[in-house]
Amino acid sequence: MKSLVDKLEKERILSRDEFKQLLSEKNEYLFERARAVRHEVYGNEVFMRGLIEFTNYCKNNCYYCGIRAGNKNAQRYRLSRAQILECCELGYELGFRTFVLQGGEDPAYTDFVEIVKDIRTAYPDCAITLSIGEQSYETYKTLFEAGANRYLLRHETANDAHYKQLHPEGMSLENRKKCLWNLKEIGFQVGCGFMVGSPGQTMDCIVDDLRFIHELQPAMVGIGPFIPHKDTPFKDCKAGDFQLTLRLLAVLRLMKPDLLLPATTALGTLDPQGREQGILAGGNVVMPNLSPVDVRSKYMLYDNKICTGDEAAECRSCMQWRMVSIGYDVVISKGDPICIM
Ligand code: 5AD
Numbered sequence: 079m080k081s082l083v084d085k086l087e088k089e090r091i092l093s094r095d096e097f098k099q100l101l102s103e104k105n106e107y108l109f110e111r112a113r114a115v116r117h118e119v120y121g122n123e124v125f126m127r128g129l130i131e132f133t134n135y136c137k138n139n140c141y142y143c144g145i146r147a148g149n150k151n152a153q154r155y156r157l158s159r160a161q162i163l164e165c166c167e168l169g170y171e172l173g174f175r176t177f178v179l180q181g182g183e184d185p186a187y188t189d190f191v192e193i194v195k196d197i198r199t200a201y202p203d204c205a206i207t208l209s210i211g212e213q214s215y216e217t218y219k220t221l222f223e224a225g226a227n228r229y230l231l232r233h234e235t236a237n238d239a240h241y242k243q244l245h246p247e248g249m250s251l252e253n254r255k256k257c258l259w260n261l262k263e264i265g266f267q268v269g270c271g272f273m274v275g276s277p278g279q280t281m282d283c284i285v286d287d288l289r290f291i292h293e294l295q296p297a298m299v300g301i302g303p304f305i306p307h308k309d310t311p312f313k314d315c316k317a318g319d320f321q322l323t324l325r326l327l328a329v330l331r332l333m334k335p336d337l338l339l340p341a342t343t344a345l346g347t348l349d350p351q352g353r354e355q356g357i358l359a360g361g362n363v364v365m366p367n368l369s370p371v372d373v374r375s376k377y378m379l380y381d382n383k384i385c386t387g388d389e390a391a392e393c394r395s396c397m398q399w400r401m402v403s404i405g406y407d408v409v410i411s412k413g414d415p416i417c418i419m
């Protein structure tokens with residue numbers, strides 16, 4: 079097992095069987111090396127991103143997701159342009175220098191490009207990250223030219239058959255991947271990612287994910303455990319494995335030492351110390367919530383999501399405190415990846 083960790087650190091990729099073996103059991107050395115590599119590149123710094131969940135309308139119907147169009151129990155909301163800008167203003171005061179605008183695929187925002195331009199003009203020293211799903215090449219390009227720098231689009235699974243188990247007709251892995259390549263070509267810093275333990279996922283699917291990530295070479299990878307939502311077709315499925323998620327974070331750190339790797343809210347939902355554990359496994363990003371408190375509980379992708387009752391300032395200081403408690407430091411910075419090539 080030690081030799082597999084060393085091999086991964088050196089070659090940044092393993093064969094299918096080697097990955098499966100490495101992921102199959104507990105391995106302290108894996109975490110040790112992931113932490114060491116993380117410290118070589120980023121020291122003890124943790125980047126903070128302010129997450130603004132601006133709409134929970136979504137035209138898609140992914141089987142796992144609590145804000146899927148088919149969930150009639152979801153109370154829908156949209157933040158106005160003014161409300162989004164207020165979130166940024168508060169975020170800036172609190173020390174955020176990256177704003178992540180995340181939402182369902184909501185065609186109602188016909189002036190979205192203008193919103194991005196407003197943020198760009200008001201905050202020239204900040205990064206703007208978008209996470210608004212699959213769009214056309216032209217839309218992505220217009221958003222980039224309006225001032226957005228980064229784009230998060232989890233691929234969800236790199237295995238075609240598994241993708242079909244998670245999504246209804248009309249959505250395809252092929253288009254998902256195409257979007258990611260388009261975003262990269264346009265010049266975005268791109269983030270992909272997947273859920274650990276989503277229904278139907280096998281170890282082979284996970285290896286497919288790792289190999290796809292190796293091919294795409296994204297700047298960021300968002301992974302978190304799958305957690306069932308009561309109003310979805312997957313309501314009776316079990317949640318993803320916490321330890322396996324941590325192992326995957328460590329593997330990703332070794333595969334790409336400069337990777338931006340968040341310790342996600344889903345990880346923090348499965349375990350009260352989940353985000354701390356995620357950082358200790360090699361993560362280097364946290365994404366406290368900047369959305370107005372009255373909409374938070376409506377952005378329920380999965381059951382029991384944490385941080386839904388806290389003000390932005392509370393989340394921010396809570397996160398700082400959590401990071402300090404494990405020997406890390408939250409920094410006020412855009413938090414671009416450090417180039418080590
Ligand atoms: N459990 C965990 N993560 C989920 N996501 C959506 N639904 C769930 C769920 N039930 C993740 C998806 C999506 C991201 C915004 O949230 O990976 O890309």
Ligand code: FES
Pocket residue numbers: 136137138139140143145146147182183
């Ligand atoms: Fe919109 Fe899942 S239903 S992303």
